[in-house]
Amino acid sequence: MRVYNFAAGPSTLPLPVLEQAQKELLDFNGTGMSIVEMSHRSKPFMAVNDEANALLRQLMNIPDDYSVLFVQGGATQQFAAVPLNLLKNGKADYILTGNFATKAYEEAQKYGDIAVAASSKESNYTYIPDMSTVKFRDGIDYVHTTYNNTIFGTRYTELPKTDATLVTDMSSCILSEVVDVSKFGLIYAGAQKNIAPAGLTIVIVRKDLLGNASPICPIMLNYAIQDKNDSLYNTPPCFPIYMALLVFRWLKEMGGVSAMQKINEEKAKMLYDFIDNSSLYTNKVAVKDRSLMNVPFVTGSEELDAKFVAEATKAGLVSLKGHRVTGGMRASIYNAMPIEGVKALIEFMKKFEMENK
Ligand SMILES: *Cc1c(COP(=O)(O)O)cnc(C)c1O
Numbered sequence: 001m002r003v004y005n006f007a008a009g010p011s012t013l014p015l016p017v018l019e020q021a022q023k024e025l026l027d028f029n030g031t032g033m034s035i036v037e038m039s040h041r042s043k044p045f046m047a048v049n050d051e052a053n054a055l056l057r058q059l060m061n062i063p064d065d066y067s068v069l070f071v072q073g074g075a076t077q078q079f080a081a082v083p084l085n086l087l088k089n090g091k092a093d094y095i096l097t098g099n100f101a102t103k104a105y106e107e108a109q110k111y112g113d114i115a116v117a118a119s120s121k122e123s124n125y126t127y128i129p130d131m132s133t134v135k136f137r138d139g140i141d142y143v144h145t146t147y148n149n150t151i152f153g154t155r156y157t158e159l160p161k162t163d164a165t166l167v168t169d170m171s172s173c174i175l176s177e178v179v180d181v182s183k184f185g186l187i188y189a190g191a192q193k194n195i196a197p198a199g200l201t202i203v204i205v206r207k208d209l210l211g212n213a214s215p216i217c218p219i220m221l222n223y224a225i226q227d228k229n230d231s232l233y234n235t236p237p238c239f240p241i242y243m244a245l246l247v248f249r250w251l252k253e254m255g256g257v258s259a260m261q262k263i264n265e266e267k268a269k270m271l272y273d274f275i276d277n278s279s280l281y282t283n284k285v286a287v288k289d290r291s292l293m294n295v296p297f298v299t300g301s302e303e304l305d306a307k308f309v310a311e312a313t314k315a316g317l318v319s320l321k322g323h324r325v326t327g328g329m330r331a332s333i334y335n336a337m338p339i340e341g342v343k344a345l346i347e348f349m350k351k352f353e354m355e356n357k
Contacts, residue, residue, distance in 0.1 A: 001316075002015065003316045003317070003318045004316060004317050004318070004337070004341035004344055004345065005318050005319055005337075006317065006318065006319050006320050006330070006331045006332050006333070006337070006341075006345070007318070007319035007332060008150055008151075008172070008193070008294060008319075008323070008330060008332045009150070009171075009172065009190070009192045009193040009198075009332070010192040010193075010197060010198050011192065011193055011194075011332055011334050011336070012334065012336045012337055013196075013197075013243070013247065013336050014247065014250045014335075014336045016250060017243065017246040017247055017250050017336075020246055021242075021243060021246060028044060029044055031044055035048065035238060035239065035242045036238055036239045036242075038238075040232060040235050040236055040238055041232070045238060048241060048242050048245050049070070049230070049231070049232070049236070049241055051245055052070070052241055052242075052244050052245040052248060053068050053070070053230075053231075055245065055248035055249065055252065056068055056202070056244075056248055058252070059175060059248060059251060059252065059256055059257055060174075060175065060179065060181055060204070060257065061181065062181050062204060063181060063182055065206060065207050065208070066181060066204055066205060066206050066207065067203075067204075067205050067206075067207055067210065067223070067227040068202070068203070068204050069202070069203040069204075069205065069223060069226045069227060069231050070200060070201075070202065070231040070236055070237070070241055070244075071200075071201045071202075071203055071220075071226060071231065071236075072199060072200070072201060072220075072236075072237055073201060073220075073221075074190045074192075074198070074201055075100070075169055075171040075188060075189065075190035075201060076103065076107075076190075077201065077221065078104075078169070078188040078201060078203065079103055079104040079107035079108065080107050080108075080110070080111070080221065081188075081203075081217075081221040081223070082104075082108065082142075082144065082167055082186065082188070083107075083108040083110075083111040083112055083114070084111055084213060084214050084216070084217040084218075084221055084222075085209070085210075085212065085213045085214075085217060085221070085222065085223050085224075086141050086142050086165065086167065086185075086186070086209060086212065087111055087112040087141050087212075087214065088141050088212045089139055089140070089141050090112040090113055090141070091112060091113045091114075091115075091137060091139055091140045091141060092108060092112060092113075092114050092115075092140050092141050092142050092143070092144060093114075093115050093116070093117040093136045093137055093140050093142075093143050093144070093164075094108065094114060094115070094116055094117065094143075094144045094145075095116075095117050095118045095119070095129060095134065095143070095144070095145050095146075095160065096116055096118070096119035096120070096121060097119075097120055097125055097128055097129070097145070097146050097149050097152070097154060098125045098146060098149035098150075098151055098152045098154070099125075099149075099151050099152075099323075099325060100146050100149070100150065100151075100169060100171070101144075101145070101146040101149070101169070102121075104144055104146065104169065105144070108144070111214065112141075115137060117134050117135065117136050117137075117143065117160075118134040120154075124152070124284075124326075125149060125151075125152040125154065126152065126154070126284050126285050126286060127154065127285065127286035127289050128154050128155070128156055128157075128286075128289040131156075131158040131159065131160055131161055132158075132161065134160060134161070136160070136162045136164060140164050141164070141165065142164055142165040142166065142167045142185060142186075143160050143162055143164050143165070143166055143167065144167045144168070144169075145159075145160065145166070145167070145168045145169070146168070146169045147168045147169060147170045147173055148170065148171075148172045148173035148176075148291050148292075148293055148294070149172075149291065149294075150171065150172040150193070150291075150293075150294050150323075150332075151294070151296075151323040151325060151326060151330075152285070152294075152296065152326065153283070153285050153290065153291045153294045153295055153296040153330065154285055154286075154289045154290065154291055155173060155289065155290070155291040155292065155293070156168075156289075157288065157289070159183060165184075165185030165186070165206075165209065166183060166184045166185055166186075167184070167185060167186045167187075167188075168184055168186075168187055168188075169188055169189070170187050170188070170189045171188075171189045171190045171193055172193045172194065172291075172293050172294060172332075172334075173194065173291070173292070173293050174187070174189040174193075174194050174195065174202065175194055175195065175251060175257055175260065175335060176194055176257075176260065176261065176264050176292055176293055176334065176335055177257065177260075177261040177264065177292060178257050178258050178261055181204060184204075184206075185205070185206050185209050186203065186204065186205045186206070186209065187202075187203075187204040187205075188201065188202065188203045188204070189201065189202045191240055191244055193293075193332070193334060194293070194334045194335055194336075195243075195244050195247055196240040196241075196243040196244040196247055197239065197240050197243055198240070199237040199239070199240040200237045200240035200241055200244060203223065203226075205223055205227075207227070209223075210223050210224040210227055211224045219233070220233070220234070247336075251335065260335050261292075263339065264292045264293070264333070264335065265292060266339065267292075267333050267337070267339055267342045268290070268291075268292045268293075268295065268333065270339075270342055270343070270346060271295050271331065271333065271342055271345070271346065272290060272295065274346045274349065274350075275295075275297050275349075278349070278353055279353070280299050280300075280352075280353040280356070280357075281297045281298070281299060281349065281353070282297060282298055282300065283295065283296060283297045284296075284298075292333075293332060293333060293334055294330055294331075294332050294333075295330065295331045295332075295333060296322055296323075296326055296328060296329065296330040297328060297329050297330075297331075298322075298327070298328035298329065299328070299356075302327065304356060305322075305327065305328050305329060307356070308320070308329060308352055309321045309329060311348075311352060312345075312348055312352075315348050316344075317341075317344060317345055317348055319332075320345075331345060
């Protein structure tokens with residue numbers, strides 16, 4: 001019995017993908033072994049690696065002058081890798097829109113002159129600062145943003161107004177909506193939210209930004225080295241790359257990112273509309289900045305929140321407990337969450353509201 005899993009990450013994966021992985025686990029493509037048992041330099045694995053790379057390029061319409069890297073260490077490792085590779089003049093500006101944005105900023109401070117250009121901390125990150133008013137310093141190497149804020153449920157709908165290189169963390173929204181990659185110098189994302197099991201991190205970087213790494217940059221974090229070796233400098237995370245490939249194929253079959261965006265908008269609208277019209281639940285995020293992927297909500301009573309989570313779990317709607325810094329509930333409705341899952345959640349929320357008036 002499969003439940004509807006609203007976990008923020010690692011999170012639910014498409015059922016057809018899991019079934020295919022199960023089917024191929026003992027014998028991948030007639031090799032008589034699993035994809036996780038073979039050399040990462042073997043032909044079958046190299047074909048998986050190449051197809052995953054090519055499909056991601058296709059799905060995101062990534063221009064040829066960008067390199068797509070498959071690395072390890074999670075998005076958190078990128079908090080260090082970004083400054084270690086991109087700080088040519090030693091200066092960068094960060095926008096603080098949540099927990100991960102702040103962690104990225106704190107890590108970068110070890111490597112250069114890093115400033116906060118804007119922050120929504122004073123309102124507990126319930127909005128994205130107005131991009132038309134945010135000013136950046138002269139001579140910066142990049143501006144860092146966190147495109148979708150997984151814990152607080154916000155997302156950017158406008159980009160910073162600057163000629164500086166834009167760097168963004170898309171861990172919890174990559175492939176959920178159409179993005180113009182050419183507007184960014186670098187996009188990174190941990191795979192375990194919208195793509196694959198944990199262990200894979202995706203870096204999409206414009207090639208002219210390669211080659212400026214600090215002398216202290218560890219070799220594994222050096223984008224130019226990873227690029228030169230097609231991300232096979234050492235053993236890559238073979239299984240998550242294979243799973244990512246299956247997810248990319250599934251996404252292509254679903255009609256690609258624009259088709260998925262429509263479904264995501266429909267799912268999110270259903271849930272937000274229900275919350276806004278309910279007298280029990282509230283979502284505190286500024287309406288224009290609401291995430292399509294992570295929907296936090298509260299009842300206003302901690303006791304009732306706990307009861308909600310416990311009863312939802314019994315009803316097969318799991319991992320709805322909010323992050324420990326926000327409390328309440330959070331429904332993560334990534335690409336792999338079917339619309340039926342969101343409908344089931346809303347039905348449960350209605351019933352719970354009736355019973356707890
Ligand atoms: C989950 C998450 C991270 C942390 O990712 P790890 O892969 O666990 O390091 C960073 N940024 C955002 C936006 C996230 O959602």
